Amino acid sequence: MAGVNGQAAVGGSGTRRRGKVLEKAILDATIEQLWTVGYAGLSMEGVAAGAGTGKAALYRRWSNREDLVAAALSSVLPNPSAIVLSGDSREDLLALLRCVRDAIAVTHGTVFQVVRSEAAEAAGGMMHAVVGQRVMDPCHEMILDVLRAGVGRGRFRPGADSEMVATVGPAIIVHYVVHQGPTVPDDYLISIVDDILVPLTAAPCSRGAITF
Amino acid sequence: MAGVNGQAAVGGSGTRRRGKVLEKAILDATIEQLWTVGYAGLSMEGVAAGAGTGKAALYRRWSNREDLVAAALSSVLPNPSAIVLSGDSREDLLALLRCVRDAIAVTHGTVFQVVRSEAAEAAGGMMHAVVGQRVMDPCHEMILDVLRAGVGRGRFRPGADSEMVATVGPAIIVHYVVHQGPTVPDDYLISIVDDILVPLTAAPCSRGAITF
Amino acid sequence: MAGVNGQAAVGGSGTRRRGKVLEKAILDATIEQLWTVGYAGLSMEGVAAGAGTGKAALYRRWSNREDLVAAALSSVLPNPSAIVLSGDSREDLLALLRCVRDAIAVTHGTVFQVVRSEAAEAAGGMMHAVVGQRVMDPCHEMILDVLRAGVGRGRFRPGADSEMVATVGPAIIVHYVVHQGPTVPDDYLISIVDDILVPLTAAPCSRGAITF
Amino acid sequence: MAGVNGQAAVGGSGTRRRGKVLEKAILDATIEQLWTVGYAGLSMEGVAAGAGTGKAALYRRWSNREDLVAAALSSVLPNPSAIVLSGDSREDLLALLRCVRDAIAVTHGTVFQVVRSEAAEAAGGMMHAVVGQRVMDPCHEMILDVLRAGVGRGRFRPGADSEMVATVGPAIIVHYVVHQGPTVPDDYLISIVDDILVPLTAAPCSRGAITF
DNA sequence: CCTTAATCGAGACGGTACGTCGTGTCTTTAT
DNA sequence: ATAAAGACACGACGTACCGTCTCGATTAAGG
Secondary structure (H helix, E strand, C coil): CCCCCCCCCCCCCCCCCCHHHHHHHHHHHHHHHHHHHHHHHCCHHHHHHHHCCCHHHHHCCCCCHHHHHHHHHHCCCCCHHHCCCCCCHHHHHHHHHHHHHHHHHHCCCHHHCCCCCHHHHHCCCCHHHHHHHHHHHHHHHHHHHHHHHHHHCCCECCCCCCHHHHHHHHHHHHHHHHHHCCCCCHHHHHHHHHHHHHHHHECCCCCHHHHC | CCCCCCCCCCCCCCCCCCHHHHHHHHHHHHHHHHHHHHHHHCCHHHHHHHHCCCHHHHHCCCCCHHHHHHHHHHCCCCCHHHCCCCCCHHHHHHHHHHHHHHHHHHCCCHHHCCCCCHHHHHCCCCHHHHHHHHHHHHHHHHHHHHHHHHHHCCCECCCCCCHHHHHHHHHHHHHHHHHHCCCCCHHHHHHHHHHHHHHHHECCCCCCHHHC | CCCCCCCCCCCCCCCCCCHHHHHHHHHHHHHHHHHHCHHHHCCHHHHHHHHCCCHHHHHCCCCCHHHHHHHHHHCCCCCHHHCCCCCCHHHHHHHHHHHHHHHHHHCCCHHHCCCCCHHHHHCCCCHHHHHHHHHHHHHHHHHHHHHHHHHHCCCECCCCCCHHHHHHHHHHHHHHHHHHCCCCCHHHHHHHHHHHHHHHHECCCCCCHHHC | CCCCCCCCCCCCCCCCCCHHHHHHHHHHHHHHHHHHCHHHHCCHHHHHHHHCCCHHHHHCCCCCHHHHHHHHHHHHCCCHHHCCCCCCHHHHHHHHHHHHHHHHHHCCCHHHCCCCCHHHHHCCCCHHHHHHHHHHHHHHHHHHHHHHHHHHCCCECCCCCCHHHHHHHHHHHHHHHHHHCCCCCHHHHHHHHHHHHHHHHECCCCCHHHHC
C-alpha cells in the first residue's frame, strides 16, 4: 500500500525526489487513497505516508485536502476537447455523454462524495469546480453546438438547442451516479440518447401525413 | 476512575429532558448546525453543546454523524404523499417537481454536501438514502403515475411513461443544485416542465384527430 | 476529518516550546496539579491545559497517568547519594531518615495516594517503584552501611547490621505518613533514632571492657 | 463472573432481594471486583452488574466508591478482640502481628492501593480509616498492653512500653506489603519478633556477669 | 570544486473532535 | 416503598488528524 513509487520510505534509498517527480508521486498516492479509503477517509498524513514523503511537501504545494484532491482529480480527468465530432448528431451526443460518464468514473465518484461543502466554496479550486470546469462545462457547450447544428440543418425541432436540453443528458448521468453508483453502463447512455434526446429534439410531425 | 465530579445539570430548566423531548432538541440543534456551519463543520460535540446535553445522549440514539444528520433531515423533509393530484398533468408534474426541490432546499443542500461516501454506504440509514426513500423515490413513482395516466388518456405519446422520462425532471433539479446551489427558482421548474417534459411526452402530431 | 481549524498557538510566548523545555513545563504542571487537586483529581487534560499544551505532547512521552506522575515525582526527589556520611552513626542515621522523610514530603504523600495498584504493577516505571529505586533503596543500603560500620567498630552489637534493622527506620516513617499525613516532624525522626535504633543496636552491657 | 449470588441477572427469577440479603450480595460483588480488577479498576457499574442490581441500590446505601469499598472491606476484616492473649509475650506479639498481616492480606492489599487520597479524607468512612479503626488501632493498643505487662514483670527493659516500640512491628509489615506485595510470610513475622522486638525490649545485661 | 540556498524526509507541536466509559442523579416500571 | 433498569448531564480517557513549525540531510545550482 505505502510507496506508490519504487523508492520511497526504504530508508537510505540513495536518491531523494524533488519537483515534478515528487509532485507526481503525491498525486498518485492521493488517487490511490481515494480508491482505497474514499474521500472521507483520506488524510494528509495518509497521503504523505503513501507517497513516502512528509506533510510539508504537501502543504507547500496545496493549502488543504480539498486543493490536493482537486489537483489529483485534475490529473486524471479526460479531456473533452480531444473529442472529434463526426457530424452524426446521435453519435456525437453519445460521445459527449461518454466523456461525462468517464469523468465521473475516473474519479470513482469522488466528486459526489463531497459536493458544495461550504469549506469547498471558500477555497478557489474545489474539487467540484475542477470537474465542472475541466469536463462538464466544455461538454455542455459541445452538446449545445451539436444541438444547434441539428436545428440548423432542420434535423431537430426549433428550440431544441436550449440550455436546458443540453443539460438533460449530463443531469441524468449525474442522477444515476448519485443513486446507483459511479459506474454508468453504456446501454444507459444509449438509452438517454434514444429515449430522451431523440424524442426531445425530434422535428414535430416530421413526415406529416405518415402519422395520419 | 474517570469522571470524578458528578454535579447534575443546573442549567435553567427545572427538569431534565428525556425521550422524545430530548430527541427533538437534538435534531433541532443538528439542523441549526447544518445551517450555520454546514455538514463538514458539524461535530457531535457541537450538536451536543447546542442541544444542552452530552455526547452520550447522541451516541445512544445514532451511531455516528451520518445517522444523526440523516435523522435530522428526515424530521424536516416534505411528505410527497400529501400531494393531491389534480388530474391536470402539467400541474401535477409541477407539484411533484416542487416537492423534490423543497426536499433539497429544506436540507440546505446538505444531501449534496456529502453524497455516496463509503462510510455512508456502510451505514444503513445514510443521509442520501433518507432523502431518496422519503422523497425522491415516492416522487419518482408519482411522476410515473402521472405519465401513465397521460399515456392512458392519449394525451402523451406511447412510451412516454418510461422510467427514464420520469427521471428527467428530478435529474435536472439535482444537476441545478449541484452546480448553482440549493435554491431552485420556481421559473426553472416551470421551464423544466414546459421545455422538456411537454415536448418529451407530446403526442406525435398533436394537432389532429388522432388524439382521440 | 476531525480537527478542522488549525490556528497556531498564539498564547503569549513567541516561539513554540520543544523537547526538554516543554517536558519541564509539563512536569511542573503535573507537580502543581498534584499539590492542588491531588493524585485522584489529576487528569491528563488538566495537566495539558496547565502546561499550555495538548494531550498528544503528554502521551508522546508517557503512556498514561502513572508514568507521567512517576516522571514528575522523579524530577523533584532528593538524591541520597548527595549525603556525606560523617562517621557519627547517630547523625548519619538521622540524615538518612531525613532523606526518606523528604522524599515523601516533596511528593506531598502522593506515593501513598496510590500504591501497588494493578495498573501500576503492569507499568514498568510506576510511581512507587520510582521512589523506591531513587530514594528508598539507596537509603536502605546506606543505612546498612552505617550499621555495618558500627558493628565493625564494636559500637553496635553483632547482628545489628541486618536487613530488618535497616528497614525499621523507613518503615516507621512510612507508617507515620500513612496514618498521620505526609509531614513528619524532625522530633519524630530523632525519636526513631534514639528510642528504637539506639536500643536496637546497643552493644550488650555497653559499659565494660568487652567493647574492645 | 456476573452474579455472585445465584439468582441475579437471570431475568424473571421470581424473587427480588431486599435489605440485608441485597446488601450482602453487593458487598460480596465488591470484594470480588477488588480481587479481580483491583481498586483502580473497580466501578460502581461493575459492582452493580456483578451483584445483579442497579446503581441506585448502591448509592442508596453508600455515597460513593470509597464508602462502598470501606464497607466491603469492613465485612471481611479480622477481629483483633477475638485474640486471647496467653501471657507469653513472644507468642502474644506474634499473634497480634499475624492479625495485622491478615487484615492486609484479606483485603488483597487494597488498603495500599489508595491511601490518603484527598477525596478519601473528605469522606468520613474512608477505606484506610476503616482498617485503621477496626484492626490497626486495636492491635496497636493490645501490643502496648503486652509491652506494659512485660515491663511490669521485669522481662522487658524500662521504657520498652512506648508508642513507638508498639509501632515498629506493624510498621515493618506495612513496609513489606508496600514493597513486596500483600502476602507476608509467617517467617517474616517471626523474624520481626525475634530480630527486632526481642532485642529492642531486652532488659539490659539481664544476667549481669554472664556477658563478662 | 566547493559553497550556498532550497527543499526534502521526518516528526514534534498546540489544538479539535472522535467514540467510549464511568460518575452520581433522576425516572420509570414492576414487584 | 423499594428493586431493577437505565437515561441523563458531565468529564476524562486515549487516538487520529489538522495545519504549523523545526531540524538535520540531501541536492541542485552558482561562483
